[in-house]
Amino acid sequence: MPTENIIINFIIKDTGVGMLQDEITNLFQRFEQANVHTSAEYGGSGLGLAISKQIIELMGGTIQVESQKWQGSQFSFSLKFSCITKQEQLDAVHEKQLLDNISKLQTPNLTGKKFLIVEDNQITYIPRPSKQFV
Secondary structure (H helix, E strand, C coil): CCCCEEEEEEEEEECCCCCCHHHHCCCCCCCCCCCHHHHHHHCCCCCHHHHHHHHHHHCCCCEEEEEECCCEEEEEEEEEEECCCHHHHHHHHHHHHHHHHHHHHHCCCCCCCCCCCCCCCHHHCCCCCCCCCC
């Protein structure tokens, strides 16, 4: 029985501030945002859409954006997926169980260990008391 392909269309809409057409030009570039005021007003690093675009393209898709100033934006992309047979599903479950068992054997014991986590972005920093793995 041959494997069939399906195409799933994804559409993400928001009702935010939207963008002008010239602001969309560099939107998918790393460390870029719609305009210089966006970062100051809303924060963010300008990486989210660049990473999303790369992942979508690696999966064989393309991403589009439509936006109107003060009316929001719509991002859309389509991806092709392969449907698998019941036997392939069973084989995948057995393989996952095998990999889970192997990973349990290779997991280091972190009991009583201390970790230092360093964050260089004030926006994502959340102060937490020091904790140990128990």
